[in-house]
Amino acid sequence: MRAALVALMILVALPAAAVQPDEVLDDPVLEARARELSKGLRCLVCRNENIDESNADLARDLRILVRERLKAGDSDEEVIAYLVDRYGEYVLLQPTARGENLILWIAGPAMFLAALAGAGLYLRRRRNGREETAQPLSAEEEARLREILGD
Template sequence: MKQIPAILALTILVVMAGGPPALAVEPDEVLANPVLEGRARAISTELRCVVCQNQSIDDSDADIARDLRLLVRERLVAGDNDEEVVDYIVARYGDFVLLRPPFQPNTLALWLGPPLMAVIIATLSVLFYQTYQRRRRAGTGPEPLSPSDRAELDALVERIASTNPPSPSSVPRSRFRAEIEEGLKPPPDPDDELPGADESSDNDTHAGNADTQRQT
């Protein structure tokens, strides 16, 4: 139920956006000659309001837009054709006053400005989103220690460091530790003869000779 007002408001905005623009031309601006008035309206739709966001003087309620509309009608009443009226306005305000300025070196900013702004805004949006995601992922980790916890941890570390740790030889070895240490020792080299092996071999030789002499 809470979504109904939001949907209704969105629908109203869409309808208002899709409807015709508000009529900015005041009744006292309209020329008595319908032909001249039609030409004035057509010219006004091609001229930019210099203080508005990409809006024609025919749709703008700004004071400068009203002054330009009156100037257009004055030039038409004076006998200028449409091109002369536009040239007169451009001579006073520059090519920026045209909603569709000619593509030339001095109007590159007008042509390339909106696409560049769109690219910049998109890039900043992506960077902002990535920064937000990194901060969000960082926020899911462990919470930082409070000052009291950090002080307690530092005191514990200092207390442990101040005590003399026992030497490794004085610590009794567990059965598992002894087995691990024995397993880490290298196997005996078969080339190395065991102590007393030569003496045992000599004794066996003398015993064999004695048995042979008794048999003879």
């Protein structure tokens, strides 16, 4: 039981151990900025994991690059712009809603609204179709029906 608890604690702590001690900056203010920036940057290997939590080599390289840019005096915006220029907007966990990405942001809700409108039209036509078939038979149709049924 105790071994299982220790194993569980180790597994829970793994993402926190992604940032290696040799990566940590001496200046706590710069390190806090680096950690905050890293939370919004996607690991290009792990996909939906930020670089601060990823153990991938590329994530480590990105963490080091962020810290180097901060030590060089770049602002947070300049660091992000540098990484986007180098790796594209895919490096951002939350890409901007501008330009080509705007199509992706709008496509989901637009498709949902189109499907909703299509379903509404289908139901309206189906309802109208039933009303038309519920009309009473004409006198000729009734006579023909009696003839067929042999009444």
